[in-house]
Amino acid sequence: MSNSIETGTAVIELRDIVKRFPGVVANDGVNLTVRKGSIHAIVGENGAGKSTLMKTLYGAHQPDEGTITVNGVVQQFKSPRDAIAAGIGMVFQHFMLADNLTVWENVVLGDEPGSALRLDIRGARKRINELAKQNGLEVDPDTLVVELGVGEKQRVEILKVLYRGAQILILDEPTAVLVPHEVDELFASLRALTAEGATAVFISHKLDEVLKFADAITVIRAGRTVGQVDDPSSITAHALAEMMVGSELPSPETRVSTVTTDVALSVHNLTTGPIELPTLADVSFDVHRGEILGIAGVEGNGQAELIGAIMGLSASTGRVELFGADISHSSTRARREGGIGYIPEDRQRDGLALPLPLWENAMLGHQTQKPYGNGRWIDKAGAQKQTDEIIAEYDVRTPGNSVPAFTLSGGNQQKLIVGREMVAHPTVLVASHPTRGVDVGAQAIIWDILRDARSQGLAVLLVSADLEELIGLSDRLLVMLRGAVVAELPPNEVTPAELGSYMTGVKSMVTSGASTATASATNDGTA
Amino acid sequence: MLRKLTGALTAPIIAGAVAIIASSIALVISGNSPVTAFREMWMTIDSTESVVVIINSAVPFYVAGVAVAIGFQMNLFNIGANGQYQLGALFAAAAGAAVSLPAPLHVAFVLLVAVVVAGLWAAIAGLLKVYRNVNEVISTIMLNYVAVGLSAFLVSEYFRNNDVKLVAETKKLPASAQLPALNRLLEVFGLNLGDGVVLQGFLPIAIVLGIGYYLLLYRARFGFELRLSGLNPAAATTAGVKPRAMILKTIVLSGCIAGLIGMSDLLADPQYHKYGDQFPKTLGFTGLALALLGRNHPGGIAAAAIVWATIERATQRLSLIGIPQEIGTILQGSFLLAAVIVYEVVRRRNNEQTAREASRAVHGPPPDPGLSSANAAGALP
Numbered sequence: 001m002s003n004s005i006e007t008g009t010a011v012i013e014l015r016d017i018v019k020r021f022p023g024v025v026a027n028d029g030v031n032l033t034v035r036k037g038s039i040h041a042i043v044g045e046n047g048a049g050k051s052t053l054m055k056t057l058y059g060a061h062q063p064d065e066g067t068i069t070v071n072g073v074v075q076q077f078k079s080p081r082d083a084i085a086a087g088i089g090m091v092f093q094h095f096m097l098a099d100n101l102t103v104w105e106n107v108v109l110g111d112e113p114g115s116a117l118r119l120d121i122r123g124a125r126k127r128i129n130e131l132a133k134q135n136g137l138e139v140d141p142d143t144l145v146v147e148l149g150v151g152e153k154q155r156v157e158i159l160k161v162l163y164r165g166a167q168i169l170i171l172d173e174p175t176a177v178l179v180p181h182e183v184d185e186l187f188a189s190l191r192a193l194t195a196e197g198a199t200a201v202f203i204s205h206k207l208d209e210v211l212k213f214a215d216a217i218t219v220i221r222a223g224r225t226v227g228q229v230d231d232p233s234s235i236t237a238h239a240l241a242e243m244m245v246g247s248e249l250p251s252p253e254t255r256v257s258t259v260t261t262d263v264a265l266s267v268h269n270l271t272t273g274p275i276e277l278p279t280l281a282d283v284s285f286d287v288h289r290g291e292i293l294g295i296a297g298v299e300g301n302g303q304a305e306l307i308g309a310i311m312g313l314s315a316s317t318g319r320v321e322l323f324g325a326d327i328s329h330s331s332t333r334a335r336r337e338g339g340i341g342y343i344p345e346d347r348q349r350d351g352l353a354l355p356l357p358l359w360e361n362a363m364l365g366h367q368t369q370k371p372y373g374n375g376r377w378i379d380k381a382g383a384q385k386q387t388d389e390i391i392a393e394y395d396v397r398t399p400g401n402s403v404p405a406f407t408l409s410g411g412n413q414q415k416l417i418v419g420r421e422m423v424a425h426p427t428v429l430v431a432s433h434p435t436r437g438v439d440v441g442a443q444a445i446i447w448d449i450l451r452d453a454r455s456q457g458l459a460v461l462l463v464s465a466d467l468e469e470l471i472g473l474s475d476r477l478l479v480m481l482r483g484a485v486v487a488e489l490p491p492n493e494v495t496p497a498e499l500g501s502y503m504t505g506v507k508s509m510v511t512s513g514a515s516t517a518t519a520s521a522t523n524d525g526t527a
Numbered sequence: 528m529l530r531k532l533t534g535a536l537t538a539p540i541i542a543g544a545v546a547i548i549a550s551s552i553a554l555v556i557s558g559n560s561p562v563t564a565f566r567e568m569w570m571t572i573d574s575t576e577s578v579v580v581i582i583n584s585a586v587p588f589y590v591a592g593v594a595v596a597i598g599f600q601m602n603l604f605n606i607g608a609n610g611q612y613q614l615g616a617l618f619a620a621a622a623g624a625a626v627s628l629p630a631p632l633h634v635a636f637v638l639l640v641a642v643v644v645a646g647l648w649a650a651i652a653g654l655l656k657v658y659r660n661v662n663e664v665i666s667t668i669m670l671n672y673v674a675v676g677l678s679a680f681l682v683s684e685y686f687r688n689n690d691v692k693l694v695a696e697t698k699k700l701p702a703s704a705q706l707p708a709l710n711r712l713l714e715v716f717g718l719n720l721g722d723g724v725v726l727q728g729f730l731p732i733a734i735v736l737g738i739g740y741y742l743l744l745y746r747a748r749f750g751f752e753l754r755l756s757g758l759n760p761a762a763a764t765t766a767g768v769k770p771r772a773m774i775l776k777t778i779v780l781s782g783c784i785a786g787l788i789g790m791s792d793l794l795a796d797p798q799y800h801k802y803g804d805q806f807p808k809t810l811g812f813t814g815l816a817l818a819l820l821g822r823n824h825p826g827g828i829a830a831a832a833i834v835w836a837t838i839e840r841a842t843q844r845l846s847l848i849g850i851p852q853e854i855g856t857i858l859q860g861s862f863l864l865a866a867v868i869v870y871e872v873v874r875r876r877n878n879e880q881t882a883r884e885a886s887r888a889v890h891g892p893p894p895d896p897g898l899s900s901a902n903a904a905g906a907l908p
Contacts, residue, residue: 313764333767342765350765353758355878360751365766367748377747399888406878407885 010069011036011168011199012057012088017066019052026052027063028223034168034216037194039187040201041214043244049223050203054170057201058090059083070168089166091157093173097145103156104128104141107163131162136192151182158189162198169193171202175209176300187213205298207237207244207504219243237507241500256455258290259475263324264459265310265340265428270318272305273483280305280316281483287428292450292460294474294491296467298503302483303463304345307432310461311335311342322428336365341426343417345433345463347410351417354406358398359387361405362420369424386423394419395445411442418446422453429453432463447473467496481505538869539820539830545869546862553857559850567848568841576724577840583727585829585836587791587807590733591814592821592828593740594784598663599823600744601757601777607652607667608785609811610674615645616789617678617697620802621686623793624698633704634794638732641786641793648674649782653775663778671811682802696803706732706795729791736787737825753777785811816863822870835859 012034019027027049034040044050056063059077068075070086077083080090097106104125113127114120128141137155139148145156154174161169169190175183187209190200204210210217210232217229219240227243229235265287273279280302287293297303308314312332320328322338336342342365344350352361363372363383371382387401394415398408405413414434421429431450435443450473454460464470470477471491479487479502487502501507551561571577591608598605605611619641628636652670655661683695690698706728710720720726744750756763756773764770788810792799799806817835821827842855 311765331767331769332764333769336767344765349759349761351762353755353762355758356755360755363751364755364762367751367766373748375748378751380746399885403885404878404881407882409886 009036010034011071012201013069014053014057015067015069017053017056017063017068019056019061019063026223027056029225030066030220030223031225032218033228034199034201036199037197038199038215039190039194039213040199041210041217042201042203042220043205043207043210043217043240044220048220050220051172053220054090054172054203057083058088058170084164084166087165087167089161089164089169091154091161091169091171091174093176095153095157097153097156099146100144102142102144103139103148106145106156107141107160111164128159128163131159134192134196135162136189151178151185154178154186155189167198169198169200171200173203175204175206183209205504207240207501207506211237211240237501238497241504241506242497244500257475258455258457260289260291260457262289263287264289264322265461266321267310268319268321270306270309270316270320272309272314272316278483280309283485285478285485287459287461289457289459290454291475292454292462292473294470294477295461295463295480296470296477296499296503297480299465301480303432303480305483306480307345307430307463310430311340333368337368339427341421341424341429343421343429343431343434345436347413347417352405352413355404357402357404358391358408358416359384359401361416362387362390364420366420366424390416390419390423394422394449411438414438415442415445418449422449426458429458429460431460433465434462435466435469467499471496471499479503538873539866541869542862542866545865546858549861550854550858554850554854557851563848564845564850564854567844567850571841571844572837575718576721579720579724579726581833581836581840582730583796584839585832586727586729586733587788587810588813588817588832588835589829590736590784590791591788591810592817592832593736593825594781594788595811595814596818596821596823596828597740597784598777598781599818601753601773603774603777603781604664605649605667605778605781605785606664606815607649607670607811608781608788608814609809610667610671611645611648611782611785612788612811613678613806613808614648614674615641615786616793616806617682617686617802618644619790620697620700620793623700623704624801627701628703630703633701634706637700637704637794638787638790641790642783643786645786646779646783649785650775650779653778656778657771657775688801694804697801700793700800704794705800725797727791727795729795732787733791736784737829741825788814816859820863820866834862
């Protein structure tokens, strides 16, 4: 793109950044060089360590190893305040604005001009107007934030950062909430900013916009930088997707299909969210007995809404059928009693009550049914016996059934959840990221459990961000993008890279068969 | 088992010590001798009669603690128990005096009126929260004022006993609606109470209430779902609990039990048997303190109620020797504050220890202490 990139000096240099969290190494040797005046993209799968890296960069936490150099000076940020002092500002994905204040009030909040007794309103407004004009961030300083659209709110966030004197902007998935024309506007503003000498670093998993707008790209996989592309025109979306997901393809297992023609779970025209920008747009599919239907997609493209609609956890329009019976208006409890097992995406938030003992956690979602009770009273002995069985059969490592759930490691908590769903003999299993954040051993066990259950006739809806898991387990794969199903793929033919292209919108079913060269945004599902 | 008991007792003992030190300081500052004061207080609990008086006043405290604890179990703060029980007691007193029924039925009728009225009053706060997202703390505090005003109005305009000119109060309940004293029962065990001291008859109902509370919360599915909703609302929803229905049920249930708070005085205290200006007015607030002290556990609340009543009785003697009675309030307040803090500290330490032991037992890697303390939310609100 522009020539100045190669000549620009490095404003940010990260060398061998390592950041460990208990039990996880989120960043394991990340290197990053961002040149002055460039728009730098950081891409990677969910959980690759992008957000951890960004937090390191703006001082939300300190790296365990490695150095941060900003404008040639080695820095140790103890807090975001230190980072902003060094000229680094963060624009969050989830806006942090006070709705009932005006734009200018939000911008100066926490950094008010004037003295302790007097707020320099006129000066503030003038400065904000200047900043807005210079950078093409058009927004009226006197409007209440509550009246702004998403794109304008984002501009206010950017203004906030600029107002504090940031020369380096970090944007965490800035386009996740934007519609296509807002994306164009955002990058036009960023381009104006960088022309003035500022620098922008943004996180994304959308390869189309990365290729279209970035001057340089750093790819992160499993906590490490796997490559830096200084000239995006030299790389194809296909090659980038391959870098992102890794080229080591899991060998799709040769196995006997157990898929039957009995439809177990069927959804028709499921839709959620506002009409203008539905979070789930007209999704229909069937899951058969003995089949694992995989749902691939970058997180936030409607998977959570889909599961919420199937489980009756959130309002939706459309129809959900369980073995032909319409359960669209049934309660979550009725759906679970009707035979739908559910492994939630976030086990600690949705799947467990951590202070309660394991035997009470084992009842969760099944508390109305035997052997946990008779619907009215809890059968403690029965529940404990059942828990012991889960512990033994699903290899939950614990000293007993009465220790609180917080004593278990993540993998063992997950095995408990998978176990409690499986011992209830569901006819349909909705599994959302069933092996997220669990160690390799637990992962293999959970995969085996799902495979076995499938061959015994269970219908499984599998939502996952782990492409290897999706390709390895699924009998059929659907790809979701912006709330809609955009592709159906045979898992034994698709490669992770190809899957990645569909997930990020680089490739779509509409243009399938064509080459991957065109990286134009596909707007399916946003209409 | 023994370890569990010592663990449960550590916190209250430390809190008690802190409270005694704090009130001693207050005594010294006010120019009194802590030794004299505490000796005098100790001497008040020297007789069976004294213990009976303490139990009598602990009973309504206990009921109040249980009523509030039900809400606490799912992080609902029913500050409104105070208004709920006063309205309940007023309507129960008026209705009880207006009908004539055979003895057991009459008592049951009065109880039913109190429970229904208090439950309906609590339902206002519940409906506001569920349908209008009004914080129950605010709404119940406001409704307390409304309840106080409303009951004063009703008792002077509609339910007034016109035979009494000077004060506004309801008619006295007939004998068939009074709960007999339990002195006879004590005599069976060889305890003869002195003249004028009675063990009031509401105690068995309070005990049944405590057992019922335990069974409902820890043995019934409803109670499991209630506790689950308090500990992790998202997980409860995922497990098929309807959050709004649960909130409404819990607030109404808390209100229904709050209706019983005034019943000990109304039905069993010979001093009352009617609702009027003299009727206790702050039992609901005491219930908040007791639920906190007793950690929402029926046994804990009982212990807290007895300690509370003991302090109240013991401080009554202080003014006789020229020491301000308010020292009792300081004792209660510092005890409560210290207990809440110490409970939290002890809970975190226990959690860490449990996590370590569990991990050692399975020979896994040591768990992350930050995780266990940050996520293992306690039962206390």
